[in-house]
Amino acid sequence: MSSAVTNGPLAGWGRYQPRSCAVYRPERRAEVAELLDAGAERPFIARGLGRSYGDTAVNATGSVIDLSRYNCMIQFDPETGVLECEGGVSLAEILDAFVPRGFFLPVTPGTKFVTVAGAIANDVHGKNHHLDGTFSNFVESIDLWTPARGVLTCSPEENSEVFWATVGGVGLTGLILRARLRLRRVESAYVRVDYQRCAHLDVALEAMDTSDNDYRYSVAWVDCLASKGSLGRSVLMRGNHAVTSELPAKLASAPFRLPKRPTLAVPLDFPGFALNSWSITAFNTLFYAANRDAKDKLVDYDKYFYPLDGVLQWNRMYGKRGFIQYQATFPKEEKAGLVKMLEHLASARRASFLVVLKCFGAAGRGLLSYPTPGYTLALDIPNRRGLEAFTRELDQILLDHGGRLYLAKDAVTDPETFAAMYGEDLAKFRELQGTLDPQGVLRSDMSRRLRLTEGKDA
Amino acid sequence: MLNVRSPLPKSVVILGATSGVARYIADQFARLGYAVGLAGRNMEELDRLAVDIRTRYTVSCHTFYFDALAFEGHGAFPVQCEEAFGELPGGVVLCFGFMADQADAQADFAIARRTLDTNLTGAISILEPFAAAFEARKAGFIAALTSVAGDRGRKANYIYGASKGGLTVYLQGLRNRLHASGVQVTTIKPGFMDTPMTYGMKLPGPLVASPEAAAKAMVKAVTGRKNVVYVSCFWRYIMYIIKSIPEWQFKKMNL
Incomplete structure (x- = not known):
């Protein structure tokens, strides 16, 4: 058996600087095994639904193994809520199958079009980080294919070092074939x-400090x-899961049914001039003006968690040249850094x-896991x-104030900057890798860009 | 006059269940609450897919070893399904198919023969016993995936096209025969879908349907008791144009 391969430009969700890559997309178990064994051109990296913004799942030298069709569910225990599935299962599929049965994702990023394996490899967070931490807090165990040691079952108890390197390890410790979530x-x-x-940053931060804990999501x-x-x-925008008693009779009779809404799509790349500082200023001003303070509004989960998923391929809005997403975290005591960055953004x-x-709440244990206590901005x-x-200027503000960047978003920083942000943990990661x-x-x-590994390529 | 029909069991057998779009068809039926039977040769894969369906939906899912080329076993297959489901299943969807490179099929008769044996002979061999059983019950549905390639022969894939064209004609006749007994026959003509069969081919993106969307349209056609459906629907118009080109012109073309 040999797997088909496509060759073409590949990039992250930001469509920033696509590179020509060889991509396999296995669907059967034996096909995956064969690719890992010897079939796939080496070195390779796993890819899911391609929602990392930068070059996390891009590999111009070697190949890419797209596991988005390796997506079977294996078992679900309604008593404990534990789902076992293959790494390619998407969060959208989990919602689809289990919301009607009364279960929700324990942590979800701002898109549901990510795979479980991708969520673990980037140790994603959501609006509930201040209470619940990252995705990996809800992962009971994973089956990880590693080049040197074959398939390892890893959890916080078993092969725990490998587990914490894989959580946030952007695919460099192995391929997450199965997970129990x-x-x-x-x-x-x-x-x-x-x-x-x-009306001002201080008001927002004050509100977060005093009352975030009243809300699961903030x-x-x-x-x-x-x-x-x-x-x-x-x-x-802060909220809690609505309980049945809070729903009006019409919704309470079918509490898990979502209102039907059309899916929109951006059918082509917007021209470069479509987004300029006037159109954006107008949008932002309108957004602020159009929002009113409101209490206890019932919003379905799709609208609250995934407003952009309703517009397929919204990344085309930024035109052919693409965009980057910049996400930065400042420690709580470095509010000055946050202010400086906002001032810089406003003037630039x-x-x-x-x-x-x-x-953010407390940090997790993943070596390269991103969230640390403090304020995070994403733009x-x-x-x-x-x-x-421009991003070098932003990086400098981060470095001056003890902040850090997020691998799932990054596309441009350099190895020295990244090493300064992750320090000892990066050294430990490289050694274990x-x-x-x-x-x-x-x-x-x-x-390769950030020198996340030591030693040569295969 | 009242049309008295026995209630149709909410169950379906998918023949060739590990092939391309078949998994998504099974998924769509399961989503609608159908008990599903997955039939094919690769039992390891079938079991994997069955576990997936049982986990996602609270429906039962059976697996069957089935080889489209093992004609002699086909006669007993509906009975085998009946034993597993506890009754004759409501319907059957034929998804298996074999597509080789046209040049290989021209050069090697064994490949051409395998194409016809799988796509046409194998289909007739397995659908006849189901047709007989459904006809006797006076209820049921039969659907099969043919191809737009069967609508008109082209040099690029006429051997595959001949097998699928033959299947299309067979289904027409079967529909005509079974109409009297209330059994619906649906001919499904897929265009390009993003499956392993087309992965790596250079195809114009907008013409390629996602397998989820394609399966959804197919199952809607089957449960809606349609006769002939193109997936995606615009292929009906593309093929209408292609079929309208006069032969003296068509033979000179590179399509």
Whole structure:
């Protein structure tokens, strides 16, 4: 058996600097085994639904194994809520199958079109990080194919070192073939949301500090073009899963049914001039003006968690040259860094639309896992001339204030900057990676760009 | 006059269940609450897919060893299904098929023969026993995946096209025969779908359907008791144009 391969330009979700890659897309178990054994050109990297923004799952030297069709579910225990599935199962598929049975994802990023394996390899977080931590907190165990040691079952108890290197390890410790994931029991498909407008960053941060713990989910959309007296003006959107007793009779009779809504798509690349600082200012101003403070609004989970998933291929909005997403975290005591970055964004007028702001809770144990306690900002930056110089300026603010970047988003930073942010943990990761993959079978454009591994490629 | 029909069991057998779009067809039926039977040669894969369906949906799912080329066993297959489901299943969807490279099929008769044996002879051999059983019950549905390649012979794939064209004609006749007994026959003509069969081919993106969307349209056609359905639907118009080109012109073309 030999697997078909495509050759063509491949990039992350930001469509920033596509590279020509050989991509396999196995569907059968034996096909996956054969590719890992010897079939796939080495070195390779796993890819899921391609929602990492940068070059995490891109590999121009060697090949890419797309596991999005390796997506069978294996078993579900309604008593414990534990689902066992193959790595390629998407969060959308889990919602589809289990929300009607009263279970929700324990942690979800802002898109449901990611695979379980991708969620673990990037140790994704969601709006509940302040209470629940990252995705890996709900992973009971994984089956990981490693070049040197074959398939290992890893969990916080078993092969725990490998587990914590794989969590956030962007695919460089192996391929996550199976995972056992603990789902959350819910009474409805709805979230009860409070909307609160904050005229200045200080108001938003104050609200987060004092009352985030009243909400399972908390996030703010910030107008990054507002400056001075309205610097960081934002809309806080915080909520809890609605219980049946809070639903009006009409919804309570079918608490797990979602309203039907059409799926939109961006059918082609927008021209470069479509997004400019005027159109964006207009959008941001309207967004702030149109939102009213509201309490206890019932919002279905699709609308609350995945507003952009309703527009397929929204990344085309940024045109052919693509964009990057910049996500940065500042420690709590370094609020000055956050302010500086917002001021810089407002004056440079490069960032697009709304910026997402959230306050993280405690850090997890994944070596390269991103969230650390403090404030995190995420923003889109269209790819225009001078982009790299601009992100270097942002990186410098981060370095000055003890902040860090997120591998799932990064496409441009350099190895020194990354090493300064992850320090000892990166050294530990590289050492362990070397023992699991002494021949250099697992590599990606990102691992080469940021020197995430030691030793040569296969 | 009242049309009295025995209630149709909500169950379906998928023949060739590990092939391309078949898994998604099975998924769509399971989503609608059908008990599903997965039939094919690769038992390891069938079991994997069956476990998947049972986990996602609370429906029963059986697996059957089935080889489209083992004609002699086909007569007893509906009975085998009946034993597993506890009753004759409501319907059957034929998804298996074999497509070789046209040049190989021209050069090697064994390949051409395998194409015809699988896609046409094998289909007739397994659908006749089901047709007889459904006809006797006076209820049921039969659906089969043929191909737009069977609508008109082209030099690029006429041996495959001949096998699928033959299947299309067979289904027409079968539909005509079974109409009297209330058994629905649906001819499904898929265009390009994003499956392993086309993976790696250079195809114009907008013409390629996702297997999920294709399966959804197919199952809707089957449960809606349609006769002939193109998936995606625009292929009906593309093929209408292709079929309308006069032969003296068509023979000179490179399509």
